Amino acid sequence: MTQTLIPSPTIRNVHRTVLDNGIVLLVTENPAADIIATRLFIRTGSRWEPQEKAGLSHLLAAVLTKGTDQLSSLEIAEQVESVGAKLNADTSTDYFLISLKTVASDFEPILNLTAQLLQSPSFPEAEIELERRITLQGIRSQREQPFSVAFEQLRQQMYQHHPYALSTLGTEASVSQLTRADLQNFHQTYFRPDNLIISIAGRITPETALEQIEQIFGHWTVSAPPLPSLSLPSLTPHPQNAITAQETQQSVVMLGYLTSPVNHPDYPVLKVLNTYLGNGLSSRLFVELREKRGLAYDVSAFFPTRLDQSQFVVYMGTAPENTEIAIDGLRTEVERLVSVPLTADDLQVAKNKLLGQYALGKQTNSQLAQIYGWYESLGLGMEFDTEFQTQISAVTSEDALKVANHYFIQPYLSVVGPQAFVSSLS
Incomplete structure (x- = not known):
């Protein structure tokens, strides 16, 4: 046919x-x-x-x-x-x-x-x-x-x-x-x-x-039974700490928050917050914790796109003696999003950065084939390419504050570092 x-x-x-x-x-x-x-x-x-x-x-x-x-x-x-x-x-x-x-x-x-x-x-x-x-x-x-x-x-x-x-x-x-x-x-x-x-x-x-x-x-036909349905456990946040002593040259500190799947209205807002907080050398985490305070060897944030609930993670690699200070510094920057609205300038810079990087990610044939196929596999359809950019442009400071207050309440904490500097954390 x-x-x-x-x-x-x-x-x-x-x-x-x-x-x-x-x-x-x-x-x-x-x-x-x-x-x-x-x-x-x-x-x-x-x-x-x-x-x-x-x-x-x-x-x-x-x-x-x-x-x-x-x-x-x-x-x-x-x-x-x-x-x-x-x-x-x-x-x-x-x-x-x-x-x-x-x-x-x-x-x-x-x-x-x-x-x-x-x-x-x-x-x-x-x-x-x-x-x-x-x-x-x-x-x-x-x-x-x-x-x-x-x-x-x-x-x-x-x-x-x-x-x-x-x-x-x-x-x-x-x-x-x-x-x-x-x-x-x-x-x-x-x-x-x-x-x-x-x-x-x-x-x-x-x-x-x-x-x-x-x-x-075209000759490939379906001879198998219907695809199995998934029954995955529901996720409810129960923040806790996980501390591992390992003789390393630096401590790694991570804070994690359960957030939304890709098909949720909060997804574009979280993408903007992730860009503002931890994307690049001009991000809030990099400027405040590395450039101004000298705490970090490496500091960033990530928010992966997921079919189910995703995770918003901020992390830092720091000198072992700065482990506790690093934890406080990361928490302070995330909690600032809960209490202080983004300025119009900060919000616009984050959106411009995100949309610019998104456009640069669609330059080659491989990138085009990847992104449209990926959106289809997630059940979003190829129209999501346009919808996502529209959604990002529409994010307001009020949206950012509301979403931060919903998700950034109490973090999961994960730390790896030398025994002498992490033992007191547990």
């Missing part, structure tokens, strides 16, 4: 269609360079893993490109590298991703190869064992990095039994127990056309892209 490509009413050169088998296709025509970038999003990731199988989607991503029913790992690598293309798989909390980039003339054969990887990976036992060892080394390495230790214990405090509590790598215990059958079951459950988004950007017309996608993926 012929599909209809629907252009976005607000985004130039972007078209969306849904194939008969459920695949969502997004095409951004950009003929400026002879490059086509493609992102294939599968609506899965570590959020969909049982806690006892944490790290499953990461291990699957590591071995997905290592063999199909017809091709070996070496043959796959040769096909990609012989034309100078790029092809890789990765996972995150909220989606699984296959990325490819080619010159226009090589797009169809590399897309064919990608379809084979997506539909019929062989998961060779030897490759699974190799990637398992590499993953376990990565998990052990994280335990030697103060920032990773601090962030891990902060996540576990805040999310407890929710999948967001764990790194996408998983744990030593869970990864050690993963089997080839686990990978196959996860793949058979979630890797299906009605759970797939294909986002293409580059020198290709929407009509040609649709024709090639239908030719390569």
